[in-house]
Amino acid sequence: MTIGWLDLAAGASGDMLLGALVDAGVPLDVPAEAVAALPVEPVRLVAEQVTRHGLGATRVHVHAPPADTHRTWSDVRALLTGSALPSPVRDGALAVFERLAVAEGRVHRVRPDEVHFHEVGALDALADVVGVVACLEYLELDRLTASPVALGSGSARGAHGVVPIPGPAVLELLAGVPVHAGAVPAEMCTPTGAALLAARVDEWTTLPALRVERVGTGAGGRDPAELPNVVRLVLGDPAGAAPPGPVVLETNVDDLDPRLWPAVLDALFAAGASDAWLTPILMKKGRPAHTLSALCRPDAVPAVQAAVFATTSTIGLRTVAVGKVELDRTHAAVDVLGGRVGVKVATSAGRVVNVSVEHDDVAALAGDRDLPVKEVLRAATAAAAAAHPVGPPPEEPPSDEPPPLWG
Known part of the structure; x- marks a missing residue:
């Protein structure tokens, strides 16, 4: 399983994303062949090694013949649909341009099909989109994540005149995404760049826990003084990350009939709780109450939460991630008074440290033999201790420190 993370502290553009993917190990032939499948004038991709603030990076140049064609969304859709691109690349590129058309339509208050692409309809933008999508399909990432996006500030001149930065279309495309102005x-x-991010990023987050395998750095054309104008792509395996730990759900309840508590605990165990318990407390105004606690795995949290709300009168829960140290355990059985009783054996570093008998088995055997439970428990405990003796504590290594002169 491989996941990717995009560092977007310097924003993003199509050529920066393409450069990061190529720098991360995608052969240049992958985007070049995808671009060559478009039914347009010949377009050539050339990779160049550059530096930005001393940081080595790959910049991918798109060499296309000059053209003043202003394509509409319908034109671009027909161009991609009629291309020889593989289906995943074609459909991915269509999804990116559809987002662009919808965003531009909202900005200019026209229907998406009436949108005239200017800068983004040019051959270099077509090559960027198709090339980036082809590279991502080549990597077969299980998940693509990204940092918040730096958008910039100020104003710029576009095809329609002077526009504020962040551009209106960029803000439309990144609605719901964490963004900031950045340093430039x-x-x-x-x-x-915004359309590619909106269409392809699965999660917006800081660098996730992973074992880094490769890093690709893609450069933009400018080299501002404030920071390196690059996008970094970090690829790695999340298997090296520690799995999420157990969770404790807690709530204070002061208005539940106490006769219901045994059924509540049974419902929590049935929902997947590893343990559940009650703690008597005194709440405000001196009211007696109980704290209900349930320990569960992260994947069991939704079911256990639902069980708490269904079986108690509470209207809220505290969720606390906790650490857990657990001994290795095995299950066995011992013969006692003509019957069998289950035994749990806990070990640490291969040494038996705890032995306990299953109380339900003890109680059932006591009923079968018409004996007091305490007598069967005593016999079962003795048999379990004999069958699984607790090992001696590990020897302390000899110390080189002299003995104290007092004590």
């Missing part, structure tokens, strides 16, 4: 008073995220 200029455009840091282009509409093409």
Whole structure:
């Protein structure tokens, strides 16, 4: 399983994303062949090694013949649909341009099909989108994550005149995404870059826990003084990350008939709780109450929460992630008074440290033999201790420190 994380502290553009993917190990032939499948004039991709603030990076240049064609969303859709692109790349590129058309339509208050792409309809933008989608399909990532996006500030001149930064289309495309102005008073995220991010990123987060395998750094054309103008792509395996630990759900209840508590605990265990318990407390105004606690795995939290709300009168829960140390355990059985009783054996570093008998088995055997439970328990405990003796504590290593002169 491989996941990717995009560092977007310097924003994003199509060529920066393409450069990061190529720098991370995607062969240049992958985007080049995808671009060549478009029914347009010949377009050539060239990778160049550059530096930004001393940081090595790959910049991918798109060499296309000059053209003043202003394509509509319908034109671009027909172009991609009629191309020889593989289905995943074609459909991925269509999804990116559809987002662009919808965003531009909202900004200019027209229907998406009436949107005229200017900068983003040019050959270099088409090559960026198709190339980035082809590279992502080549990597077959299980998940693509990204940092908040730096958008820039100020103003810029576009096809319609002077526009504020962040651009209106960029803000439309990244609605619901964490963004910030960033350090550079200029455009840091282009509409093409924003559309690619909106269509392909699965989660917006800081660097997730992973074992880093590769890092790709893609450069933009500018080299501002404030920071390196690059996108970094970090690829790694999340298997090296520690799995999430157990969770304790807690709530204070002061208005539940105490006869209901045994059924509540049974319902929590049935929902997947590893343990559940009650703690008597005194609440405000001197009211007696109980704290209900349930320990469960992260995947069991929704079911246990539902069980708490269904079986108690509470209207809220506290959720606390906790650590847990657990001994290795095995199950066995011992013969006692003509019957069998289950035994749990706990070990640490291969040494038996705890032995306990299953009380339900003890009680059932006591009923079968018409004996007091305490007598069967005493016999079963003795048999379990004999069958699984607790090992001696590990020897302390000899100390080189001299003995104290007092004590």
